[in-house]
Amino acid sequence: MRGALLVAGTTSDAGKSVLTAGLCRWLARRGVRVAPFKAQNMSLNSMVTADGAEIGRAQVMQAAAARVEPSAHMNPVLLKPGSDRRSQVVVLGRPVAEVDAMGYGEHKARLREVVAASLARLRAEYDVVICEGAGSPAEINLRNGDLANMGLARAADLPVIVVGDIDRGGVFAALYGTVGLLEPEDQRLVAGFVINKFRGAPELLAPGLAQITALTGRDVYGVLPWLDGLGLDVEDSLGLDAARAAVPPREGQGTLRVAVVRLPRISNFTDVDALAAEPGVNVTFARTPGDLADADLVVLPGTRATVSDLGWLHERGLAAEITRRAREGRPVLGICGGYQMLAREILDDVESCAGPVEGLGLLPARVEFAPDKTLRRPTGEAYGERVHAYEIHHGIVAVEGGEPFLDGCRTGAVWGTTWHGALENNGFRRAFLADVARTAGRAFTPAPDTDFAALREAQLDALGDLVENHLDTAALERLIESGAPPGLPVVAPGGPGHPSLNAPAGSRSR
Template sequence: MPARTLMIQGTTSDAGKSTLVTGLCRFLIRRGIRVMPFKPQNMALNSAVTVDGGEIGRSQAVQALACGIEPHTDMNPILLKPNSNTGSQVIVLGHSIGNMDAAAYHRFKPRALSVVLEAHSRVAASCDCVLVEGAGSPAEINLRDGDIANMGFAEAVDCPVILVADIDRGGVFAHLVGTLALLSDSERRRVVGLVINRFRGDIALLQPGLDWLERETGKPVLGVLPYLQGLHIEAEDSLSQGTQGVAASGERILRVIAPALPRLSNHTDFDPLRLHPQVEFQLVPAGQPIPPADLIVLPGSKNVRDDLGWLRANGWEAAIDRHLRYGGRLIGICGGFQMLGRQLHDPLGLESAAGSTPGLGLLDMETTLDAHKQLERRQGWLASGHAAVTGYEIHMGVSTGPALDRPAIRLADGNEGAVSADDQVLGSYLHGLFDHPEACLALLHWAGLPDAVPVDYPALREAHIERLANLIEENLDITRIADWLPD
């Protein structure tokens, strides 16, 4: 018997779809139900490498973790990674098929739908329940034709839909009623319940609104999820601008900053820093003064040459030179690592117009982009000691030069990354560089925090997933939801 499928859609982006699916995944696993996550189409610059050597959205990888299984490309068959305001790299079943603008992708959608439906069939054949996450809002009128991300998918597989809205941003009743009003009759009938997310305050004061909502829409309110202060579930694309360290009195705080690049990718690399009690982390947007710091991190980028131009236009090159003159440390990850070299070459025009751009010249190497994308999970240890490192590579480009003779990381099959001769600059292709507790501790020591305390980021992430599952159990009408789930 094929698995039951239940879809979570949102009235807006960041309404809580990813969070609700993650919590439901863990809740169902606790009850012995074999569940798998699925997202037909994802647009995100945060991604992860799967067990079958492909690439999917980060949220589906976290949801797989909540299910206690390895992420697989079938869980997110179509991934769009924007590299300009009008175009994206298109990832199909984990691998890039090239760049498309909006018009070209619209023409591609019929083929994309067949890929999505085949992937869903494979997922459904291997579990009891498929929890599907929508994208954006189903009421985006300009995207309705050929939709594969929301109601178009739900109609194709004939599954029920729960609609979630975020009350913290205001206008939650308008969001829910307006979204339902913009759906077709068949789509509206498909919505089996409503969930309100991120509520603060006395639920009794909200009850008259909930009663009105049920009368107005004819849809049951399945639950109101409270705002959980400090809840951390790895984000798909929404950026947290910063955190304030909360070290005990007298303890040193390490100040870490990173540029908010226009095409910043895999900003989840910063999550272990955001959660560390002795780290004050700040993501610095355009137009904001660049503050003094102990450590600067140049993050990954989906358009390295253009983002390097943005860095220069916003004063970062001079700020980095000054930072290093005064003894600061600098880490470049993936695209940020490529920026540290002498030249960046894109002869095929894979990310932007074909050509070359001078790098920051801080490491003696050059990088040439090519059509092959490196997708690998990695394990090793920091070359400066024996701290374990785990991570994954997702990049197009090969770096060569003398700088690589001083590697940052030693892997089972060779060396990776580079460290400058003065030990102030470190570059690596590994996303998740700070994830392993040993690596994070060693890198914080290197950056100037000798008394850094160890923080187990994977354990913290697991604790937050458990906390989220508890929230689901306590605040959703599980009996009603069970009508659309396996026994």
């Protein structure tokens, strides 16, 4: 089998990332050399490849599903928002600019060449490439500069399937409207649909499937049922609550309550997934001081806007509550940006350009932001356990006291580190949680056999099972190998007979 396919969605968080991963695992299990690809990703969840490139965490998860090593070419353009209007542009794993929405347009011509080259390289190296779109292809205000949806599909002649989330309602309108809003040239690449997150009576859904096929002339390739307990890496905070709700607390000896502060620019919140996988550990997200009241451990996670989010902590009263708890000897863990907030002083002339800012003063450290971003995959030791992790930060922390803790430090019940992913190391995680429980005075013993990597592998296999058991895989094979079927009808928002159906393609506004 050789070819490629683009998975688009009716909305963000419709299921593009997990369907792409499921397709990758299904093909990999059949012995197909497959790779994921997302041309342009906007996400604060990222990871570092073996050669030191930063890419979206979802593409790393999809590479694991494909059983291949992740590469910068799988996500050549990554946008990391630092505010509502500005983002850092990461190209082939390296930051190149800070831009607003209008300024980003000046980079599009070059980025289009980068995207095309990366996709061509993957297609030469692998039998199949499963591409993931971004947001929705029907964002008509963005079509002219599109790199990841129909712009990519048209440039590379990719067949497209559109996935819709039935759990949020209105899925048939979303599927029809998505196709109907596209230009005729784009519509001819949209081969059909997949419905995601279905939990109901199949016989009630069947008439709708028949009608959407009749209305659009496109097949429904299958219906994926709702599956509890996936909790796979989500791209941004839109999917954070749903992902956590999908991972119910596992029973164990005692209970340890963990509150993760939901920062406005929270990043790499996948760091706490391994905690949520532990039996007896209940993980919640906190926005107010009251949310921290019964927590045994407070986690300050990573952030793309350290100084701004530190200000938010003060405004919400969270800073005072975290400080009070720490001085009472109640455990606090800071990771990357959260660690920086715990320092005595932050000097930032790079990210926020705020200059010197007073930190929470809970750790004996000073932070200075550097123009160059640190991107690496370090190894170390803590609690006598080997730790593998990754680093993504501009802030350089100078430790001025305390006990060593990975690359950071510990003072009393406060820990800080720049290392992401450390909690995925089973031995270290258990030892850390046991220390937290002792410090918090909780009767909690970590389970001796929780293997986070094995749990993730089982989740990826569950995605592959969903594809194999609920989608028309024979039709998908034909689509990958042969492209979109010829003669697909053009659908107009007004339905059959709409005047625009008969208008010359060039007469439509773009």
